[in-house]
Amino acid sequence: MPAVPSSSHRYEQLAAEWAEGIAHGTLRPGERLPSVRQTCQAKGLSPSTVFQAYAVLEERGLVQARPRSGYYVAARPAAKPRPAPVAPPAGGPRPVAVSELLVELLGSTRDADVVPLGSAFPAPALFPFDALARSGARAMRRLKPAQITGALTAGDEALREALRHRHALQGVALAPEELVITHGALEALNLCLQAVTRPGDVVVVESPTFYGALQAIERLHLRALEVATDPVTGVDLAALEALLQRERVAACWFMTRFQNPLGALMPTDHKQALVALLARHGIPLIEDDVYGELHAGLQRPPPAKAFDAAGLVLHCSSFSKCLAPGYRVGWAAAGRFARDVQRLKMMSSLSTSLPAQRAIADYLAQGGYDRHLRQLRQALAASQRRARGLIARHFPPGTRCTQPEGGYFLWLELPPAVDALALHRLALAQGISTAPGVLFSADARFTHHLRLNVGHPGDARLDAALRWLGEAARRCVTDNVAP
Template sequence: MNIQSKPFLYLQIADRLEKQIIDEVLKAGDKLPSVRMLCREHGLSMSTVTQAYYELESRSLIETRPRSGYYVCIPPVKRLAIPETSSPSAINGLLTPDDLVSQVYMDREDPKNTLFSLGMPHDDFLPIAKLNKGLIQAMRGLPASGTSYEPTQGNEDLRREIAKWSFGWGADFSEKDLITTAGCINAISYALMAVSNPGDTIAIESPAYFGILQLAKSLGLNVLELPTNAITGIEIEALKKALASNKIKVCLFVSNFNNPCGSSMPDEHKKEAVRLLEHYHVPLIEDDIHGDLYFSNNRPTTCKTYDESGLVLYCNSISKTLAPGYRVGWIAPGKFKDQVLKLKRYHALSSAPLTSEVVSIFLKNGRYENHLRKLRQSLYHNSRKYIGAIADYFPEGTRVSQPQGGYFLWVELDKAVNTVDLYQQAMKQHISIAPGRMFTLQAQFDHCMRLSFGLPWTSSLEKKLQQLGKLATNIQGASSSSL
């Protein structure tokens, strides 16, 4: 079930006006009703209407004209087409982007670089002072100030708070169902080792997070990339055909705000995917690391929401929401709990008590939800501004995804633009991007890239996007003139 909290009245008004702008009931250049008129006609206070208009301004949907009023801007999501549904080969991919991934990761070492390439919250978006207070509280409350080993399954208070938190999207967890891990990728690693063996085939989205590709190859797995829609995620018909071949041992999906293209599976697709996997007795590892970063009023469900057989191994962490360096994650492994617990005992023995306790405290006292509200709002506003900048500065024909949460935009350029070349040219100006080649084991996505909107919006950041767009335009133009 979904626990829904009604937004503030000014947000309700802003959302309704935004829908009219997106649906083009209110068109670019239209004048909005005056603040006084809305107050009079709808019985609202001046402060409520003014706040609603300020909110729409921050979303780059309306603008103020001196002595004239509020007017609708051109909605950027209407100006750019969505990237095409991917069409990977039905054979296992063999190309590995390891060198490129390593190169992009090294960009972090130079503080001069603008990191559009890496998806994580900027320090400005994190409650660092409150986290530090939480550490002091944790040291005072834990036995031996947190220097002792904790049980292999993990901090019981943290597991209980996670179970309470997950009730909002329909999970019926108890603390006994969860095992803590060192982040989400560690949870996925345990899950893969628990349900597969070297030589098995894993089915994933395409494009896919490069960390999952590298992990799968390191475990000796064959990777089958499935067609994926930039809005609705994995193509269900393609999944049906793949499962019918009886070659798939396990599936791994990012069901909400996929990395890199930002897609989200609708509820009916999640239900259908779980039903299909139960029919074929194929486990599903679900990476829901971005699920709490939704831009709508309600947290989306997960595939785990509809799991009745225990075949879904649900993985998550606070690495994208609260504290990447804390390395606090968890897995709800369903019927594979004993195998995962054994693997954790072999590979880690226990999790870090101090950071686990801090996250437990944040969940328990409501600080996590308060922080998330601010983070979600910042990321939403960023996504609008980034899309607007891409529409303004990138070459004609550019396509961009329209994520409803998370950190990422998937940008599809003209096929004449090789984004590895673009990356190399951009780095000369200290601009780091993630070329599309990083997100596949096949010969595809050479003209695509992933951009993170996890950096605070500033005028200098906008100039970097303008520079990036100019470079892409120049590459496209040079290619056209050589034909």
């Protein structure tokens, strides 16, 4: 006999059904949703389940409550056009030298007095640090001395088992020996890249790409080759296939879910096609998936790793963006390269902090993680909507802004008259940080683009900072000179 869905599953399924109707236009802006009584009678649900579904849709900005009238589909706000896909630079693979610029431009994000639009992390207030501290104390009291050395390189067994379970829920079956716990996702990514490349090799990255990938390529003396990337659907598979036929490629480093900086979400069938394409060529895919839990929709999209039958996908993630910033607990599920990654881990940092691992494992065992994630996703989605509205009102005509389905970054393509690097430096003098587009390519070519971190819903300074940036960008256009 099939299991009866829980009440939480029922309200999520109802909300997903209505959200799909809104997305496809069968429920139009201004149209009234079925009443609680009608829905209860038609679907056999309780009133509390229906109200929960309404609340989810209201939190996502899809419906509005009208007193003594019911719930109506919300009007869709006018939005800036999304940035167009940008062709990668001509000339083939190139060496990378971005570290000095990164140190100069991102050092300001550590200053608590600076509005953190250039930061890589959401607001600290969004995370359950008190609960994590209690979990850490409880877990360390129960720790047996033999466990300290028994969990050195691969990581704490309880945490690895919890991760295997969560991956299984996403359709990813992992062997116990495949997981290696690391110092955050960045160590996992660097170890995986080192395991599948040699100095001088070519690594394909998105265009624009995460600057951490460029740093890793620079450190290992590799060459970067950018591939055209759509702001909505991610890597252009036709362009990638043409590139693979032309160049000898050692690996690809892509974000398939809520890519940094674009926020692109590769459709599920594209992920499947990507994995199949790389398998035909025998090329490893390093899947940077640190934002995968931050989907704004009700259904979590699967990672590319879910389609990996050849062991060529090295899936990397961490808890830094979704649960425990500063704990530096990440992992690699490295497929056929797991033993190489574990060997490199042993030769470099040996092990990841056991107290941090135990704290997170205990927290996961308490059962509150998914509730925390729901609250986090709702807060980030609401903050993103608010920020897009401010950008639409205050930034100059011709500005294009992404509309991601998750995460907390917005990518802005400003009018060509705006020098984003000069705007960044002017904003910093006003106590506002940004991440200018020159950080996100090997040749510093996104000169009139900005990545903005809008994952700070509790920061009252955010609105004023976005207004200031927009007005400063407008002055650049009016004067037709850089600030």
